[in-house]
Amino acid sequence: MSLSDASMTSLRVFREVAERGTLTAAAAALGYTQSAVSRQIASLERAAGTPLLERRRDGVRLTPAGQLVVRRAADVLDRLDATARELAGLPGEGATVRLGWYPIAGADLLPRALSALRRTHPAITVVSREGRTPALVRALRAGTIDLALLASAPPFRPPDTETPALAVRTLTERSLRVAVPADHPLARQDYLDVTDLRGQRWIGGSGDEYVMGVWPGLDERPEIAHTARDWLAKLHLVAAGCGITTVPGAIESVLPPGVRVLPVRGGPGERRRVLLAHLPRPLPEAAVRVAAALRSAALETDRRP
Template sequence: MAFSDASLVALRVFREVAERGTLTAAATALGYTQSAVSRQIASLERAAGSALLERRHDGVRLTSAGRIVLRRAATVVDQVDAAARELAGLPDEPATVRLGWFTSAGAVLVPRALAALRRTHPGITVTTREGGTPALVRALRAGTLDLALLASAPPFRPPDTETPPLRTQTLTERGLRIAVPTGHPLAREEFIDVADLHGQRWIAGAAAGEERVMGVWPGLDERPEIAHTVRDWLAKLNLVAAGCGITTVPVALAVALPAGVRVLPVRGGPAEQRRILLARLPQPSSEPVARLADALRAAAIETHTSA
């Protein structure tokens, strides 16, 4: 079986697996059974004459052959979809940019950038999706995102170890702070001593697709009491305002606080810095992608300045 005989269905399934990171997640997204997904991957591997995926306990990882096939599969699927739209008499979408972003970027940074882009380039349409860093990186690799805003914490490693490396740019670096109810004892001072975080009730939750807990001060030398598990930042902050606990927030969110919340820096222990990265594949950008990147950079500077 030659690779030229690979089916379009198999290419779509492979692209979905590469983006989702597991056969199970791809099957759910496509409405297939896991065995059907496995059969499509097996047929594509036979056509390629090589293993395309490395099966691991935490999902799958592309082999070197898999990275080649993914790059070509993304192009083929996109071209077939464009042809289908043209045959159906639907307009093409040359000015559409697909943006992915980590959770807290949706509070201030993304809306500011999109509002500015609409004013300067109203012909550009931007579609967005929220996700955890691993999922966004896989989507970039699969070609279903053009740009992604990623959150990076020390020691600031590359987003993944695949080749070629993603092209990343640091938009801003900001500190991590604590959000407390205005009536909380910790809100009486201009900072919080790290020792005073002991014994606090936390509002936290796992980031999408990640195991680390978001909302608890990093490096806390005790098992934290997590009173509420929440992913949504607005819900976290409103729970803080209601006196239900405290949570960590990036400095940029200080401009989007609900009433009844105060944000304070922490004194003592290592500085907790976070970076916002703009990531894309290492290939020339289209004009719409470049314009959105410019808008995101400008919004990051504005947000950093006003925080």
Template sequence: MAFTDASLTALRVFREVAERGTLTAAAAALGYTQSAVSRQVAALERAAGTRLLERRHDGVRLTPAGHVVVRRAAAVVDQVDAAARELAGLPDGHGTVRLGWFASAGAGLVPRALAALRRTHPAITVITREGSTPALVRALRAGTLDLALLASAPPFRPPDAETPPLHLLTLTERGLCVAVPATHPLARGDVVDVADLHGQRWIAGTGDNLGMGVWPGLDERPEVAHTARDWLAKLNLVAAGCGITTVPASLTSVVPAGVRVLPVHGGPEEQRRLMLARLPSPLTEPAARLADALRAAARDA
């Protein structure tokens, strides 16, 4: 079988596997069985005459040949989808930008940037989605995102080890803060001493982000009173007096009433970078305009 015989379905499935990181997740996203996904990948590998995926205990990883195929697959699938839109009389999508973002960026930065972009360039359509850093990076590599907002903590390593390296632009670098109820004893001052964080009740994230919300490096087992994936839920739990949580400084402007956001002194600085990531290729004009809007929103926050 020659690679030119590869089916469009197999290319779509392979791109989904590359983005999701596991056969199981790709199958769930596509509504297929895992065995059907495996068959499509196997057919594509036969057509390519080489392995495209490295199966590991924690999922799959693209081989060098797999990177070539997923890059080309993204282009083919996008062109076919554009043709389908044109035949249906729909916009061709050339003015569309696909943006991924981590959870807290959606609370303030992303809406501000999109509102500004609509005022200056109303013809540009932006499609967004939230995701974890690994998921957003895979989506960039798979060609299903054009830009991604990522958060990074010291020692600020690259988000993945693949080649070519992603192009990373630092938008801001600010300290991590704590959000406390306005009636909490810690809210009486303008700063919090790290020693006063011992023995507090914390509102943390869920799943892989369980530690998000607890101050890093505490030399005790923290008491996690509540877990929530959504930042607004965590902040409203703080407002209700249910505990305290960590927040990036950029969320200060969107906290609900009854919450104070305070810097922490007395320990190692906990800096957080907000980065705009993309593949190292020229941006389309709509993507460049969105990048400009994100930079301006980050600067003005």
């Protein structure tokens, strides 16, 4: 048995596992049982004649052979899907770029970039989805997205430790700030000292997040009044006087009424980067155009006060 005997189903399942990071998550996304996913992976590994996944307590990791197979599988499946559309009599698509983005990028940076792209290159179709940085990195490796907007916090390590390393470019780097209710005593100031943050009630984030939560390095155990995953929910909780939260720089254009954002002085500087990442190979022309639009939108952000 050779890899040429592998079924399209097993390739699709394998790509989903590579992107999701666990068999359980892949099974849920596909509507399969976990045992069915395991059987498809086992069948593919028999066809390949080598392990494709390294099973670990926190999920799975692609072996070098698995990285090769998932890249080839993504190419094959995309071509098959395009062929199926043509056979179904659907109109041919123009250039399509698949983009992943971390929460908050969709509030300002992404819409401005896509709006500009529609004016300059209307034939390019961008299909995008939100995700946490680790999930987006896995999606890049699995070949299910072409570009990813990622968030990065100090000490600014690479997005993952896989080889070859992803091609990564910093689009913007800004200081972390704090959002406070407009009628809060702190809102009367032009900036906050890090000591002003002691004893405050915080709107915290849920899960592993780089932005919007408790101030990093706070020298006390914070009082977290509310926890929310959605950034807009956090800001509306701030507007309602329920607490304060951190925000990335240049978010003022999308603030709800009743919120003021202030810089913080004192203590270590807290910086956040927006990265654009892709696999280390030449990008198709359409993806190059999308990347350029994102860079231009980021430069506009940097020019804001």
